[in-house]
Amino acid sequence: MKIPVMIPMLGEEEALAAADAVRSGWVAQGPRVARFEREFADRVGARHGVAVSSCTTGLHLAMVLLDIGPGDEVIVPSFSFIATANAVRYVGATPVFADVDLATGNVTVETVEAVRTPNTRAIIAVHQGGVPFDVAALRKAADGWGVGLVEDAACAAGSTAYGQPVGAGARVAAWSFHPRKLVTTGEGGMVTVDDPEAAVRLRRLREHGMNVSAADRHASAQPVLEAYLETAYNYRMTDIQAAIGLVQLGRLAGLVAQRRELAARYRDLLADVPGVTAVRDPAYGQGNFQSFWIRLDPEFRTGRDEVLAALAARGVSARRGIMAAHLEPAYADLAPTVGPLPVTERLTRDSLILPLHHALTEADQDLIVGILRELAGG
Ligand SMILES: *Cc1c(COP(=O)(O)O)cnc(C)c1O
Numbered sequence: 001m002k003i004p005v006m007i008p009m010l011g012e013e014e015a016l017a018a019a020d021a022v023r024s025g026w027v028a029q030g031p032r033v034a035r036f037e038r039e040f041a042d043r044v045g046a047r048h049g050v051a052v053s054s055c056t057t058g059l060h061l062a063m064v065l066l067d068i069g070p071g072d073e074v075i076v077p078s079f080s081f082i083a084t085a086n087a088v089r090y091v092g093a094t095p096v097f098a099d100v101d102l103a104t105g106n107v108t109v110e111t112v113e114a115v116r117t118p119n120t121r122a123i124i125a126v127h128q129g130g131v132p133f134d135v136a137a138l139r140k141a142a143d144g145w146g147v148g149l150v151e152d153a154a155c156a157a158g159s160t161a162y163g164q165p166v167g168a169g170a171r172v173a174a175w176s177f178h179p180r181k182l183v184t185t186g187e188g189g190m191v192t193v194d195d196p197e198a199a200v201r202l203r204r205l206r207e208h209g210m211n212v213s214a215a216d217r218h219a220s221a222q223p224v225l226e227a228y229l230e231t232a233y234n235y236r237m238t239d240i241q242a243a244i245g246l247v248q249l250g251r252l253a254g255l256v257a258q259r260r261e262l263a264a265r266y267r268d269l270l271a272d273v274p275g276v277t278a279v280r281d282p283a284y285g286q287g288n289f290q291s292f293w294i295r296l297d298p299e300f301r302t303g304r305d306e307v308l309a310a311l312a313a314r315g316v317s318a319r320r321g322i323m324a325a326h327l328e329p330a331y332a333d334l335a336p337t338v339g340p341l342p343v344t345e346r347l348t349r350d351s352l353i354l355p356l357h358h359a360l361t362e363a364d365q366d367l368i369v370g371i372l373r374e375l376a377g378g
Helices: 010-022 033-044 053-063 083-090 110-113 135-145 195-206 214-219 240-268 306-315 328-336 340-349 362-376
Strands: 048-052 073-077 094-098 122-128 148-152 172-176 191-193 276-278 292-296 351-354
Touching: 010 110, 010 135, 010 240, 010 340, 033 048, 033 122, 033 172, 033 191, 033 328, 048 053, 053 122, 053 172, 053 195, 073 083, 073 110, 083 122, 083 214, 094 328, 110 172, 122 135, 135 148, 148 328, 191 195, 240 276, 240 362, 306 351, 306 362, 328 351, 340 351
Parallel strands: 073 094, 073 122, 122 148, 148 172
Antiparallel strands: 048 191, 172 191, 276 292, 292 351
C-alpha cells in the first residue's frame, strides 16, 4: 500500500529511551511506569493514573472497581471496538447495547435512557475515534440515575470537552497505547481516577492483589512481607513500555495539532463531494482526529465496500468504519434481547476510515478525495 491508514510516530528518541530502560536493569514495572502514570494523568486532567497492560484490561479493572458482577446490566454502545462489550462479560455481567448519535458516533443521554432498566449498574461510554461524548450531560445523568459511568477513552488522548481534557472530571477512564492510537507503548493502557482510594485499589488489582508493589518491596532496605488482599490479576506495564510512553507523551500536542489541520483540509476538499459527510467536532469539544471517518449517504452512488476496494486498487489503505459488536458471532446469543440500533447499523454499514497520520501529505489527500469524487457519481 502506498498510503497506509495509520503509521505510529516512533523516532530515535523512543528507541534510546527503551534502550536506557534495558541498560538500567529494571525492565518490569518500576520508576519509569510511576513517572509515566504521573505525567499521563496530568496531561489528561486526572489526579491518579494506574498503568496497565492494555485498555481492555483497564476496562476489566474498572468493572471490578465498580463491583459489577453476575445479574448486573452494563449499558455499552455496540458501535465500538469489541473490547468495550467484552469487559462487561469478563465480570459475568450482561452488556446492554445502546444506539449512538449519527453525527458523533457516541451514546447520548437519550440513547442510554432508552435501554436503561432497574438492573442497570453502570455505563461504559466511548469517546469514539477521539470524538468526545457530551461529558457534562452524561456524567450528570449517570449521577442522577445512581449508576457508575466508565469512560472508554482508548482513542481520546488529546481530545477536549468543555475546554478541558476529556479525562478531567471522569470517575474512571481507560486509555489505550496500542499503535493504532496517538500515544503508543507497543501494547499498554492506563486507568485514570480522581479518588485516591480507587487508585490504591486499582494498583492492587493490577498486581496480584498485593498490598505493596514489587517495585517498592525491592526498593526497601528492610525486608517487606507482602500480603495478598484479594484475588486479582497481573495487568502490569513494563518500564520499557513506560520509557517509550514518556517520549510519546511529549509528541501528543504536536500530533493533535497536525491531525486537526489535516482533518480540516479533508473536510474542505470533501465539501463538494455529494453524499459524503465527514466527522467533525461536536459543539462542546474538540477531537484529536485519531480516526477520520466519513459516512456515505444515499446520494453517493457507490457502495462502501466497493469504495474500499477502489481505494485499495489505487494504493490507498482505508478501513471499514467502526464495527458493531451485536452483529458479531461472539454476541449472537444476545440477539433476541437486542433492541433496534438503526444508527449503529447505518454507520457500521456506510462509513469508512480514511488515512490520517503524521506522514500524510497534501498530495495524498488530493489523490484520496479525487478517487472519492470519481466514485460519488457511481
Ligand atoms: C483500541 C480500543 C480498545 C482496546 O484497546 P487495547 O489497548 O488494544 O486493549 C478499547 N476500546 C476502544 C474504543 C478502542 O478503540
